[in-house]
Amino acid sequence: MAATDQKGNRIKDIEPAVDDGELTRFQWTILYLLAREDGCSEYGLGIKRALEAYYGEEVNHGRLYPNLDQLVEMGYVEKEQLDKRTNLYQLTDEGKDLLRADAARCKRIADGLGGER
Known part of the structure; x- marks a missing residue:
């Protein structure tokens, strides 16, 4: 039986997931860490x-x-080889767009929760 909200709506029908190609929570965490402004090294x-x-x-x-490597294959992260042992990882435009869409989705959900309790 699907989970429902207080109005009886199926929760999965309320807000569709961002089309992320089935990212794991670990992969989402990597993307968010790469997006941080406080200096997560991209090596x-x-x-x-950072993880x-x-x-x-x-x-x-x-x-x-x-x-x-999977995030690179999906097009969300770009990998640049700096030397034989070091790779640089950066978000692609597609990766940034995915994070923006997820942040907007989370904001819509939070806005729907109403005021503080």
Whole structure:
């Protein structure tokens, strides 16, 4: 049975998800960290450290780099090889548009919640 709101509307029908190509929560977190203005390093190791600070636990390379590669394949992140060991990762315009759409969706949901409690 689908979840419903107080009016009986199916929750999934209230606000469609952003068409993100089935991103995982971990991948969304990577995108949001790359978008931060406070200096998340765009190098793989810097992204790893930012994720570890966010999650409060170690993030292994075997989890990080396949997810970064998938975001590159999806067109949300651009990868530039700086040397044999270092890659630079940046949001593409498509990645920025995806985050803007998600932020707008979240704002609409928050606006629908009404005043403070």
